[in-house]
Amino acid sequence: MSLHSPSTVQEFNTLEKSGGLVVVHFSAEWAEQCEQMNRVIDELIKQPELKEVTFVRVCAEDLSEVSLRYNIRAVPTCVLVRQGEEVDRVQGANAAALTTAVKKQAAKTSLISISPAGNTVSTGNTDSSDLDARLKRLVCASKCVLFMKGTPDAPRCGFSRTTVDVLNKMAAEYSTFDILKDEEVRQGLKTYSNWPTYPQLYVDGELLGGLDIVKEMEATGELRDILPKKTTLNDRLCVLINRSAIMVFMKGDRINPKCGFSKTLINMMQQTGLVYDTYDILTDEEVRQGLKTYSNWPTYPQVYVKGELVGGLDILKELYTSGELINTLKGQ
Incomplete structure (x- = not known):
């Protein structure tokens, strides 16, 4: 039994096809639930009946190519792989489900x-x-x-x-x-x-x-x-940016911003009193990377009004200072 943390796609590919059952935990440092699943995996590693299982921890953001390959849309997600093929997956911090799935697939591997x-x-x-x-x-x-x-x-x-x-x-x-x-x-x-x-x-x-x-x-x-x-990525992005009259793509959400820029933006948005929706790009690598190209805007947060990009934090600050922010967000 072993635990690996590959830093490159090549390292992951070698582990993925190493034979036997491979349990891949897609995680992120900012997600507290991932740490819960890390502790579950630490306990599973100690169990003698799972000695042939290979456990792998993958930072979903660092190895985005692998995350896209396995269609990872949220963390934590644990994917069970045998001979390079997915045989089961557990989404969210569900310790019981992961334990059951690993033991069941490990038993099948032994047959x-x-x-x-x-x-x-x-x-x-x-x-x-x-x-x-x-x-x-x-x-x-x-x-x-x-x-x-x-x-x-x-x-x-x-x-x-x-x-x-x-x-x-x-x-x-x-x-x-x-x-x-x-x-x-x-x-x-x-x-x-x-x-x-x-x-x-x-x-x-x-x-x-x-x-x-x-x-x-x-x-x-x-x-x-x-x-x-x-559904093409552009079609999906089009649906997302039109999900609400005002859409904010950010790290985290309005309750728990995950970076200083996002937090500052949310503070400004709250002062407007306007209704808006948010999308956490940290939970969706496909959207996170795709929206940069779609909007030709390389950073986050990004604010859209009626499907059109207004800009990021600097633009919103300028509009706030000039007194134009509310009218802009209303699409006027």
Whole structure:
């Protein structure tokens, strides 16, 4: 059992694919709840039955590429990884949920052995109710899930490659699961879905079908209406900046600003008596980095009125001093 704190993406990638179960705690120094989960992990490390588990602490802001890869939108978040694939996650400071998830996945890891040829095979029996519960979580992991051989970047069979091509052509928002890396899921899903072959495509937790069904629905035009569409970052940012007539993107929130600039801005905003909304960019690395490009403004806080950027703290100070702040925030 071990604890690692990688400082580079390369170091993380090595740990991620080191074999066995890897528990990754995405954290931030400013979040008190992360320290709570650190203490939970310190206790888990001491337990002998978890001696083969690798624990990793990642600063979500420092390794933003890794955070984006795992779609980390808030801290603390703990992601359980086996052979480079996510098998479970626990969001928030939930000690009981993390303990249960780690022990369950560690037990499953102990049932897996590697044959001389390098193929992963199951050597133990898994309770069918546990497997059904796991399969249900997997098919509901996102609105659209494709169980395939390989990954979208490297399909391992022609049927999987063709299905990925169809989904990409339709700009579908989907997640995937490589059934070649998990024999339990590969065999169990056939019974669960009563569908003997792969790939299998699920939408809203229900089986849509395999490649033949996907191609038929593509031909009739039905598939386009069923599949969730990708939301671009710019589309998401547009929705956020228009969420309220006055939007403040800052570090922390109005109750607990996480930097001096944000605190000073909130003090000014409170004096106006106007209604406004805030967004904590520390909880969302995608927004934090994307908004800098979207607005062509490199720092925070940022204030928007009716979807248009007013500026940061310096601009707001100038408006406050000149007496124009309230009218500007009202969009006048």
